[in-house]
Amino acid sequence: MQSLTNRSKVVERKEMTLAERLYLPAIVNGMVITIKHLFKKKTTISYPEVQREFSDIYRGHHVLKRDDDGAERCTACGLCAVSCPAEAITMVAAERKPGEEKLYREEKYASTYEINMLRCIFCGLCEEACPKEAIFLTDRIVPSNFERGGFVFGKDKLVEKVDLRIDVSKRQTKSVLEFKTHKQYSHNKLINK
Ligand code: SF4
Ligand code: SF4
Numbered sequence: 579m580q581s582l583t584n585r586s587k588v589v590e591r592k593e594m595t596l597a598e599r600l601y602l603p604a605i606v607n608g609m610v611i612t613i614k615h616l617f618k619k620k621t622t623i624s625y626p627e628v629q630r631e632f633s634d635i636y637r638g639h640h641v642l643k644r645d646d647d648g649a650e651r652c653t654a655c656g657l658c659a660v661s662c663p664a665e666a667i668t669m670v671a672a673e674r675k676p677g678e679e680k681l682y683r684e685e686k687y688a689s690t691y692e693i694n695m696l697r698c699i700f701c702g703l704c705e706e707a708c709p710k711e712a713i714f715l716t717d718r719i720v721p722s723n724f725e726r727g728g729f730v731f732g733k734d735k736l737v738e739k740v741d742l743r744i745d746v747s748k749r750q751t752k753s754v755l756e757f758k759t760h761k762q763y764s765h766n767k768l769i770n771k
Contacts, residue, residue: 632717634748637700639718640693641744642737645683650737651712653684658704658713666697695720695729714746
């Protein structure tokens with residue numbers, strides 16, 4: 579058939595040699611490559627016995643932070659939910675009652691706060707959107723589960739324990755840390771352990 583361009587090339591099919599027909603060179607070459615890999619540094623690890631060290635800014639399991647006095651920082655403004663591209667966050671807002679000042683920092687708080695970890699793509703936009711420095715992603719891995727319902731994390735799994743704080747200061751850039759030194763932004767003061 580006449581070709582449409584002059585770029586076509588006729589490929590000749592060469593006769594295979596005896597060795598090639600026996601596949602011996604190919605087998606030997608394959609074995610050499612396999613043996614070479616035995617002496618190379620392994621890229622796999624025996625998880626969970628061995629665990630990798632994650633970067634400080636790894637985006638894993640979220641935490642809802644408390645302030646220095648132990649009150650929940652979240653004010654149920656909903657900005658994290660609005661910014662979430664996966665629509666993974668839902669919450670119910672409630673009004674703080676007199677006497678609850680030590681539990682909730684703002685007059686409004688989230689009585690229910692849930693993240694569906696099956697929807698979450700760990701993009702970190704919720705963390706970026708939060709004006710109260712209340713939600714952060716951490717270097718913890720979301721544990722596996724056999725039930726879909728087990729991946730909907732409520733406040734019991736998200737809010738940090740009063741006596742077991744999670745340090746997120748390394749996730750914050752130099753400029754953010756500098757910003758927090760200004761008195762007028764003291765509500766955003768550094769919230770490490
Ligand atoms: S990390 Fe991204 S996808 Fe996950 S809850 Fe936050 S905003 Fe949504
Ligand atoms: S975590 Fe932050 S952005 Fe989300 S509702 Fe609470 S205060 Fe608002």
